[in-house]
Amino acid sequence: MSRRDGRALRGREELVADVVVVGSGPAGAVVARELATAGLGVVVVEEGPWIEAADHPADALGAMALSYRGMGAQVVLGRALMPLVQGRRVGGSAAINGAICWRLPRDVHADWVAQDPALADALPWTELEEVTDRVEAELGVAPTLPEIAGPKNLLLARGADALGLAHRPIRRNVRGCAGLGRCLQGCPAGHKQSPEVAQLPEALARGATLLHDVEVVGLAHARGRVQGVAARAAGGGTVVVRAPRVVLAASAVQTPGLLLASGLSQGPVGRHFQCHPGVSMAGRFPEVVRAWEGATQGHEVIGLRREGLKFEALGHPAGVLASRVPGVGRALGRAVADLDHWADWGVAVRSRTEGRVRRVLGRTVVTWSPSADDVRQFRRGLQVLGELFLAAGAERVAPHVAGLPATLATPAEVAALAQGPRRASAYQGAITHLFGTCRMGSDPRRAVVRPDFRHHHVDGLWIADSSVFPSNTGVNPQVSIMALATICARRMLAA
């Protein structure tokens, strides 16, 4: 039906809908599209702005200021202050993600069923496979083509070959990708099939309303039933959307935050926060790499996935890559002037460590500290990254570990990374995949939503994002999120 800009809303606005969806990332966009297609009156409320593809800035500052929550600099509180990176815009984090697509691994589903056998029937593997096929077909998921991969991706393949580690071109949700290298700023050509390209236009065409620049501040509920949401528009106005059904899809951080802010603290809401912390390393090659060109993230090394380590080529904006090269003063100046020879590769760790989302002084905060196991994985991951770089022909690498030399150049120096510091704060990590804070399960003491995504205690309230995942996935989650959100919409329609 329409798209409304909260920057223009100054007074009090009241809307009525069949369903209000909070958040327009992959979870919210999929649910909104499915429900609108089924003929329901859907209002999607999104805190961040609508951004046209052509308006996506190329530079790091412009992109981060426009599309990232807290400019990409919000942090988890704990022994290491790691950035917790999220999108805040129409399309959610998927609009600024690397486009990497993984199906939910079977072993992860088996773990979930082992934790709660009711999930075997409520979330059957066959249905997950079926909806995942649909998601992948819709998004055009396919391996990155060598002609658009660019050197940073092909060099990672070369390094993995030399080490005998399994690797492959990354499967991505893009159509007609020209290797512009700008996924993390938002694709300027609209090639990435993120929600504002793939599902939201269809949802709007089928009658949904999108309110952007409007932040939901609380859920209205009484006598165990949800009644809608209260929201604040960027223009200063207030918005109330009355609806008998509310779907929370605001991410595994903001969804529990909203529940807590609304006085809905039943069950383990906010607990069991899990993530994939990652660390990265920059390496200097004798040849020109121009790491900001070619598919943003086009190659991955999967040989150590079962050990909880997955390696990826990274394609940052140039300003971010500059912050990853080593040194200060003349050394940094020289490295930055030489930036087209540097690449940055990362390792994502499947951490078992749990943290918590809380409300403190009216703000949503995440506490999470890497465990000793996680730090061991950082060390091992960095060591393998160093080996990959040297095997691919890099002359030196910058590990960014406090207390270690700024650059390492020999296999022996790189091997020593495995014995790096034990302090978590010595490592420069970041977190982008978030799970588990309203997890699904049949026991209301151990889960926030039922196996059919309905809140255990509040009628009409559903949760569709990765906060319902019983654990992290060990792989990039957007496809699993869209698959589960599709099933959530089905359960709503069947209810």
Place this chain on the structure above:
Amino acid sequence: MSPTPSPSVRDALVEALVPGVALRGPQASAQAWRDFAAAAPLHLRVGWWAATLVLGVVWPLALSGRRLAHLSPAAREVVLRRAAALPGLAALVEVARVCVCLVALDDDALRAARP
């Protein structure tokens, strides 16, 4: 409200951290720092302010009796290298590196094809 470093201290730190690199022009730079101040969360703005204060004023005064802006390029280099080697100051150097690379560098020039 949050603390804002003075432009002269800030610019001296930028030049000392990445000498000889293409920076945004004066107007674009002033705008970029305003954008940064508007978008960055409080802890990052405070971190950047602390980095400019310590690395641009307090630490060079303690080492050489002068502010960073009043030191020769070679002396600035020594000041920053010694800070980066001290566990207590290395974190501030890192904050400064990240902020300067994000805000002050001329992204277009960085990406421009080189001969």
